[in-house]
Amino acid sequence: MEKFLRQLQSLDRRWIYLVLSIVLIITLIKSYPDKPIVLPSVQHFYDAVDQAPAGPGQGKIILVNTLFAAGTIAENGTQMRSLVRHLMLTHKRFATISVGEPQGATYGPAIAGDLAKQYGYEYGKDWIDFGYQFNTLAFFMSFPRDIPGQIKTDGQENKPITSFPIMQGIRNINDVAMHVEITASASVYDWMQYVQPKSNPRLPIGYACTGVMAADAYPYLDSGQLIGMMPGLKGASDYEALVDKLQTQEEAAGHVKHHYDPNAITSIPAFPPPARNLMYSQSAAHIVIILFIIFGNVGLLLSRRLAKKSAAKEEA
Amino acid sequence: MTDITPDQPARHRDGADSTIWSVMLLVSLVALVIFGLYTKGNSTFNLVLGVVATLAIFSILYKENPVFRFFEHIFIGLAAGYGAIFVWVQYIMPKWYIPMVPATMYHKSVDVQGGGQWWLIFGLLIGLLFFTVYIPKLSWMNRFVLFGLMGYSAGATFQGFMGLIAPQLTASFRPPISGYDHPAAGGAGLNDIHIGHLYFHTWWLISIIVLICTFAYFFFSVEHRSRLIRHPAAAGRYFLMISLGAIFGTTVMGRLSLLIARLDFLRVAAVTLFHHGPK
Numbered sequence: 001m002e003k004f005l006r007q008l009q010s011l012d013r014r015w016i017y018l019v020l021s022i023v024l025i026i027t028l029i030k031s032y033p034d035k036p037i038v039l040p041s042v043q044h045f046y047d048a049v050d051q052a053p054a055g056p057g058q059g060k061i062i063l064v065n066t067l068f069a070a071g072t073i074a075e076n077g078t079q080m081r082s083l084v085r086h087l088m089l090t091h092k093r094f095a096t097i098s099v100g101e102p103q104g105a106t107y108g109p110a111i112a113g114d115l116a117k118q119y120g121y122e123y124g125k126d127w128i129d130f131g132y133q134f135n136t137l138a139f140f141m142s143f144p145r146d147i148p149g150q151i152k153t154d155g156q157e158n159k160p161i162t163s164f165p166i167m168q169g170i171r172n173i174n175d176v177a178m179h180v181e182i183t184a185s186a187s188v189y190d191w192m193q194y195v196q197p198k199s200n201p202r203l204p205i206g207y208a209c210t211g212v213m214a215a216d217a218y219p220y221l222d223s224g225q226l227i228g229m230m231p232g233l234k235g236a237s238d239y240e241a242l243v244d245k246l247q248t249q250e251e252a253a254g255h256v257k258h259h260y261d262p263n264a265i266t267s268i269p270a271f272p273p274p275a276r277n278l279m280y281s282q283s284a285a286h287i288v289i290i291l292f293i294i295f296g297n298v299g300l301l302l303s304r305r306l307a308k309k310s311a312a313k314e315e316a
Numbered sequence: 317m318t319d320i321t322p323d324q325p326a327r328h329r330d331g332a333d334s335t336i337w338s339v340m341l342l343v344s345l346v347a348l349v350i351f352g353l354y355t356k357g358n359s360t361f362n363l364v365l366g367v368v369a370t371l372a373i374f375s376i377l378y379k380e381n382p383v384f385r386f387f388e389h390i391f392i393g394l395a396a397g398y399g400a401i402f403v404w405v406q407y408i409m410p411k412w413y414i415p416m417v418p419a420t421m422y423h424k425s426v427d428v429q430g431g432g433q434w435w436l437i438f439g440l441l442i443g444l445l446f447f448t449v450y451i452p453k454l455s456w457m458n459r460f461v462l463f464g465l466m467g468y469s470a471g472a473t474f475q476g477f478m479g480l481i482a483p484q485l486t487a488s489f490r491p492p493i494s495g496y497d498h499p500a501a502g503g504a505g506l507n508d509i510h511i512g513h514l515y516f517h518t519w520w521l522i523s524i525i526v527l528i529c530t531f532a533y534f535f536f537s538v539e540h541r542s543r544l545i546r547h548p549a550a551a552g553r554y555f556l557m558i559s560l561g562a563i564f565g566t567t568v569m570g571r572l573s574l575l576i577a578r579l580d581f582l583r584v585a586a587v588t589l590f591h592h593g594p595k
Binding site: 193 | 377402469579584
């Protein structure tokens with residue numbers, strides 16, 4: 001027993017990697033959609049998108065900044081997919097943009113374009129791509145004042161931005177109903193620092209970040225600078241659950257013609273499956289990690305106790 | 317658990333510096349490029365390449381090896397190269413180069429004429445002043461652009477600081493008890509206690525207690541002997557551990573998501589390559 005407990009204290013970390021990988025592979029092969037309890041910050045995000053005055057005839061658009069690369073596609077890609085589905089189900093007009101991330105400028109419009117085919121969204125009328133922009137101070141200073149002057153041409157067809165019907169009446173940041181930041185970096189601070197103070201009424205910012213970044217953002221949620229937050233895969237899973245529910249309601253009401261296809265995104269090879277399925281794997285991984293922690297700590301405590309006992313015996 | 321996997325093993329053990337490995341990996345890189353050009357970006361080839369690259373990067377989990385280093389360098393090189401080309405094609409060429417060149421110049425690749433705005437060349441010339449730092453006689457010119465850049469950045473940063481921090485300060489000055497109507501009070505109100513016409517904001521109280529206790533832990537001007545500082549400091553230590561634990565928890569969640577994405581890619585690749593049922 002003592003020998004086993006000692007061995008447990010000096011376990012090679014590669015065994016942990018192996019066990020974790022096996023658990024993840026099994027849960028990915030045999031996966032089930034998670035049934036999440038929706039976080040309040042995700043619910044606020046969802047409600048803000050729902051209430052944003054960006055429908056047809058409302059004159060505003062929702063701006064979606066896609067600042068992620070292949071590395072975080074499990075989190076940011078699934079967040080983007082759920083958000084765009086929500087925008088399309090609620091008939092919101094939106095623009096994609098990538099301020100400083102070349103890969104994000106490819107992924108964002110690719111996801112929106114594939115889903116547009118399924119939901120019957122028309123490019124230039126219902127959604128548009130502002131393309132890649134440099135993340136310089138100059139951009140953040142001039143963009144809020146003059147959007148067509150800063151963007152000039154769209155990112156897909158390279159045509160003048162003002163030639164698209166969606167851009168009629170869009171002049172400055174006050175014509176943006178909501179800003180959504182889907183990001184793997186600390187980019188949202190630039191929007192809170194330079195863009196939000198210039199807007200009137202205050203621009204609502206929704207924050208879809210990776211799990212690592214979530215803890216830093218809570219003070220901004222409390223102060224109202226962020227209207228809602230989708231933290232990592234958990235956030236994507238929660239949002240997806242809300243959108244799936246909306247999809248079912250819309251289908252039942254006959255507002256949506258086609259049933260949603262989870263494999264709709266074909267432009268990006270091996271795009272992640274639904275976030276709720278991934279969250280199932282992640283929950284399993286969390287359980288494994290917790291078990292290892294308990295195992296290690298119990299081993300430590302028992303080995304100490306055995307060491308004390310053996311020391312007492314030797315003294316006797 | 318002790319870490320018995322060597323992080324930085326002796327170089328001779330992994331063979332990364334050996335000529336045989338270097339030649340083998342270089343030959344495999346050339347073969348990959350030739351095969352990629354030959355198949356013209358065939359999706360199966362891309363998928364197999366993705367699987368090989370993923371497994372090569374994962375091989376670090378077993379131990380440091382030259383194959384991992386080789387793919388690590390390819391990844392960094394590709395990311396840098398892709399970024400540079402993308403910025404040129406998507407931004408610099410359509411927004412600066414084409415508008416600048418003469419109107420008589422036709423660009424076949426993007427099917428547009430030049431803009432003839434020759435004065436845009438000054439942007440490049442001003443930018444080049446940064447490089448005068450390498451020429452001792454002309455290095456004084458570097459200061460002009462640095463002055464401009466630093467002055468502009470300082471002003472904008474101050475403006476940005478106020479934009480970010482002012483709402484934080486306002487949010488910190490919420491009253492602990494308010495008599496306002498609940499929605500107009502502006503808080504989430506989920507945990508507020510409602511007594512008569514008053515609202516007790518419990519989260520405000522908790523945040524103040526946590527703030528004072530954490531400050532007490534880091535307050536070293538007074539020796540931690542008195543109960544007044546010893547107990548709050550002890551509580552502050554626990555609050556710090558809780559918040560650090562929360563940050564660590566989200567970090568683990570984020571890192572696991574990356575791993576899950578790659579493992580799912582391997583699963584999809586296996587299903588696609590061997591055609592076993594639906595994805």
